Amino acid sequence: MINGVSIYEILTLTSIMFFIGVYGFFTRKNLIAMLVSVELILNSAAVNFVIINKYMFPGKLGGDIFSIFIIAVAAAETALALAIIINLYRLIMSVKTKDLETMKY
C-alpha cells in the first residue's frame, strides 16, 4: 500500500506498459525488440498481480508468488527465445521479421 497512490493510478500505469508492449510486439521489425516487448507485457502482468494482491487482498501472498512464477517463466522463455533467435541468425544471418516469412500460404 503506497500512500497517496490509488490502485487506479498503478493499474493505469501497468495498462500503459501492457499496451506499449503490445504495440512494440506488433510493430518492431527486429526479433530482439519483439522479445523485449513481450517482456514488457509480462512485467506489466507481474506488477498487476502484486498490486491487486496488495490492494485488494492484503495479508495474502498468492499474487506475489504468481509474479515470482511469471518472472521465472519469463526468464526461461527469454532464454529459449534468444536461443532460437541465435540459431536463426546463424542460419540466415538476420533477425529481421521480414526475413522470416517463409511459413506462409
Added chain:
Amino acid sequence: MDILTLFVIVPVITIVALMAVRNKSYFRVVALAGFIVQTLMSFNLIYQYLQERASGNNDIFVFTKDVIWFAPLNIHYAIGVDGISVLMIMLTSVIVLAGIFISWQVDDLPKEFFISLIVLSSGVFGFFISYDLFTMFVFYEIAVIPMYLLIGIWGSGPREYAAMKLTLMLMGASAILLIGILGLYFYSAPDGGQLTFNIFEIAKVNLPVSMQRLFFPFVFVGFGVIGALFPFHTWSPDGHASAPTAVSMLHAGVLMKLGGYGIFRIAMFLMPEGTHFWADFFLVLAIIGVVYGALAAIKQTDLKYINAYSSVSHLGLVLLGLLMINNIAWKGAMIQSLSHGFITAMFFAMIGIIYGRTHTRIVSKMSGLLVIIPVIGVLYVLAGLANLGLPGFSGFVAEMNIFVGAFQHSDTFHRVITILAASSIVVTAVYILRLVGKILMGPPMEEYANLPGITWYEKTGTFILLFFITLIGTMPLWFGKILSDSIIPFIERL
C-alpha cells in the same frame, strides 16, 4: 455369409489377393478371376431371386439382413434386393468384367489400377444392395472417390483438370445429397421416437408436405448430378474424354446409373408429394438434357465427346421416364438404365480399341477403318446401331417403353415433352451415322494401313457386352417382368 454381403466381400478378397501377388503378369489374372466369380454370383443372385419370388415371397426386398453398426445415430448395415437391384448388380459385374478384358494391357501400375477399379465396383455393389440411407451414402462415396485416382493417374489429355472437375462436382452433389438425407433422417420420427435411416421405416412415416417440397430437390439434384442432369452434366464429357477406357465404361455404364437409381429409390419413394410438386420442373430440365445432348453431340469432333453427349441425352431419357411417374415409363427408365449401361460401355470399349490403334480420337483424322480392321469396324457399327435405338438391341425396348409410358399422360405439357423426346431418335441417328460414315466408311487412309486386328481379350470384352445388349433387345418381356414386379410397390406410393 449371406449371398448379398459376398458382393462386397469378394472384391475385398480380390484386392487382398492382388496385394499379395508379386508377379506383374498375374495381376490381371487375379482381377479377372475375382470378377468372373462376381459375375457368376450375380447370375446366381438373379436365379435365387426368381426362386424366392416364385416361392411366394412378396416383400419389397428379399434376402434382407440388418446389422447395426453405429448405434448412436441408428445407422444400420441393412441390405436386401429387389428385381431392379439384381439387374443392376448384374450390369455392374458384367461391365467390370468386360472392362478388365479391355484393360488387359494396362502396364502402368497395373496392380493399383485394378485395385482402384475393384474398390469402385465394390462401392457400387454396396450401393445397390443397401437400403439404409447412410450406408448407401457411404457406399456411394466409396464408388466416387477412386474415380479421381483412376482418371488422374491413368487418364489421358488434361486428366488432372478432368479428374478434379469430376470429383469436385460429384462431391458438391454429395454435399447437397447429404443435406437431403439428413433432412429425411431428422423428420423420420415425428412422434419423438428413434430417428432412422432405414428407407422402409421412413416410408411408413407421413413426412410433412412442406418438408418434402423442401428436401426433394436436394436429393434429386444430388443424385441428378451423377445422372447427368442438365445443367450439371459438364463433368461428364471432360471426365469421359480423359478417363482410361475401362473407367469410361464403368463410369458411364454403371456409376451414372446410381443417379437414376437413387432418385427412384430415395427421392421419389420417400417424398411422393415432393415428387409431384417438382416433377414438371425437373421434367423440363430432363427434356432439355435429352434434346440438347443429342444436338450438341452432332458438332463434336472427338469420339469420346460424342459418346459423352450421347450419354447425356440417353440418361436424360432415364430421368424423363422416372419423372413421368407411371408404371410403363418407369419400367422404360429402368431398362434404359441397363441398356444404356451396356451400350455405352461397348461404345467406349470400341473407342478405346480404335484409339489404341490410331492414337487419335478426332473424327476427321480417320477414314475407311472398316477396310483395315473389319471386325472392330463391324462391332463399332453395331454399338452405334444399338445406340440409335435399332430394334433387336436394348435401346429400342427402353425407348419405346419410355415413350409409350410418357404418352399416357393426358395433358399437353407431357405430350409435347414426349414428342420432343421422341424426336431425339432422329438426331441420334444423325450423329451416329455421321460418325460411322466418317471414320469407318470412305476411302481408307494410308497411314493406318497396317493397324493390327482385334485381339482375343478385346473380342471377349465386347462380345460379352454385345450379348447382353441383344439379350435385352430380343427378350424384353423377361426383363420387363422382373422390373415391373419390383416397380409396383414403388409406384403405388405416388
Added chain:
Amino acid sequence: MNLNLMILIPLIPLAVFLLLGIFFRRIKEPVSGYIGVAGLTIVSLISFYIAISYFLDFGLVNGEYQKIIVFRSTWIHFTDNLKIEMGILLDPLSAVMLIVVPLISWMVHIYSLGYMKGEGGFTRFYAFLSLFTFSMLGLVLSVNIFQIYIFWELVGVSSYSLIGFYYKKKSAVLAAKKAFIVTRFADLGFLIGLLILSYFAGTFDFLTLTNLDFIQTLNGQAVTFMGLSVITWALILIFMGGAGKSAMFPLHIWLPDAMEGPTPVSALIHAATMVVAGVFLVARLFPMFYFIEDGIALEVVAYVGAFTTLFAAVIALTQYDIKRVLAFSTMSQIGYMMLALGVSGYGEHEGLGYMASMFHLFTHAMFKALLFLGAGAIIHAVHSNFMQDMGGLRKHLPVTHITFLVAALAISGIPPFAGFFSKDEILAAAFEHNKLIWFTGFIVAGMTAFYMFRLYFRIFWWNDPEYKHKPHEAPKTMTVPLMILAFMAAFSGFIPFSDFVSTDYSPFHTHIEWGLAGASVGIGVLGILLAVLFYKKENDLSDRFARAFGIFYKWTFNKFYIDELYFFITKKIIFKNISAPFAWFDRHIVDGTMNGIGNSTVWISEKIKGLQSGRVQDYAMYFVSGATVISMILWFLLNN
C-alpha cells in the same frame, strides 16, 4: 395344313443372316451365295405353297377370306390391352406379299450370284440380303402395328447397309446416310402416330384396330386437335412414316440417291418390296383410313400419291442415269398405288381402288424388278450408268433386250401385259371417285410410256457406238431370273385379283371398262410413238426440245432443287444455327458456369491467402483484434 410351318418363313433368312454375318470372314465367295440361295429357295417354296393354298383352298370360308393368326406371343407388355406382340397374321394382304417378297428376293439372290461375282464383300452382300428378306417378311406378316414399326426399322437398316455397300465410295456413304436419316425422320411421324394410337385407341393389335365396330367407337371419342380428330392425326402421321419409306413427295429425296447401291439391291429393296411398305401399311389400316372421320386421312393419301406420281414422272423425263430414271419411275408408280388407295371406297365394288392398288403393287414388283435387273445386266455389260454411253445394245444383249422390252410394255400399260390390267383398274377407280386425280393418272400413264421407251430406245437402238470392251450377254444366273420375271410381267395380269383381295375380304368381280382402258392405252401408245420419233434413231430433236423448255427443263433436270432445299435446311440451319450454338453454349456457358464456380473459389482464395502472411506480428494482430471485437460484442450483449 400345318400353318406352323410359316414360322420358318422369316426364321430361315434370319438364320442365314446370322450364319453369314457371324462367320463373314470364314465363308468365302461362292459358298455364301449358295447358302443364301438355298435358304431363299426353301422360304419361297413354303411361302408360295402357303399363299396359293390359302387363296385356293382353306382361306375362303363362307365367301369371306379368314384372318388367321398363325402364332403370336407378347414381346413387350405395357398394359393388358396395350402390348407389342410378335406373330404371324395370314390374310389376303399378307398372302399376296408372301408371293411378291420371296419371289423377287429369290430372283435377286440368284441373279446376284452372277452380278456380284468378283466384287468384294460377297458374303456381306448375301448376309444383308438375308437380313432384308427376314425384316421384310416379318413386316408383311405382322399382327401388331408396333411389330410393323420394329421391322420397319430393320428394313431401314438393311437398306442403309446395302446402299452403303460400296462403302469406300463417298457418294455411297452419303446416300446411305441420307436414306436412313430421311426415313428415320419419317419414322418419327410413324412413332408419334403410334403413341397417339396407344393412348386413344389403347391397342396396337391389327384385328382390333381394323374392326369396324371398334372404329366407330373411336369415331365417337371425338378428341380433336386443330379441328381434326386425334385419330386422324395419328393416321396422317403413320402415313408420314409410310410416305418416307415409299418415297412420297416431299420425303422422296433419298430414293434417287439410293441407286448408289448395287443394282440387284435397287431391284429388290428400292423398287419391288421395301418401298411399297408404305402402301402396304396404308392398306393394312385401310378400314381406319376410310372410316375415321369420313376418310380425311385417306384424302391426304390420295393427293400426296397423285402429286408424287406426276412430280416423279416429270423428273423421270429428263434424267440420264438409267437407274435414276427407274427410281423416279418407281416413285411415280408407288404414287399410283397410293392414289388408288386414296380413291378407294369400302365394300364390294366400291373397294376397287384398294384391290387395284394391291394388284398394281404385285405387277409393279414383277416388271420393275425386271427393269432393274435388266438395267443391272446392261450396266454389267457397259460399265456405266449413263445413257450417253449406251446405244445399239439390242445386238449384244438379246435376252436382256427382249425382257426389258416386255417390262417396258408392261409398265406402259399395253395389253395384254400385266401393267395394263392393274393400271386400268386404278384409273377406273379414280375416274369414279375424283376426276382431277384420274386426269393426273391419265397424263402420267402417257408420260410413263414416253420415258420408258426413251430409256428403251436410248439403250437398245439410237446409234451404234464403238465399245471399248465389247458388251456381252450376262451369264445364265442372271438371264434366267430375267426370263422368269419377264414371264410374270407378261402374264400376271390375267390373275383374277379381285377374287382374292378386297376391302371386306370377300371376292367380287371386275370387268374392264373398255372406254377408259382404251383411252389409257391410247395415251400409252402415243407416248411410245413420241419416243420412237425422238429416240429410235440418233437425232437432236430431244436437245432442241430441252432448249425450248429452257428454265423448266433446267428445274426438272435438277429435280426441282428439293435436295438443295433439304441440304440448306440441314446443313445451314440445323447444323450451323442450332447444333453448333448448342455445342458452343454447352462448352462456354454451361461448362463455363461450372468452371466459373471452380475458378471463383480459386480467385477468392488468391485474394484471401494474403492473410496467411507468415508474419507472427500479423497473426498476433488478428488475434488481438479478434479477441477485442469478440469481447466488445460479448460486453454489449451482456449489458443488454
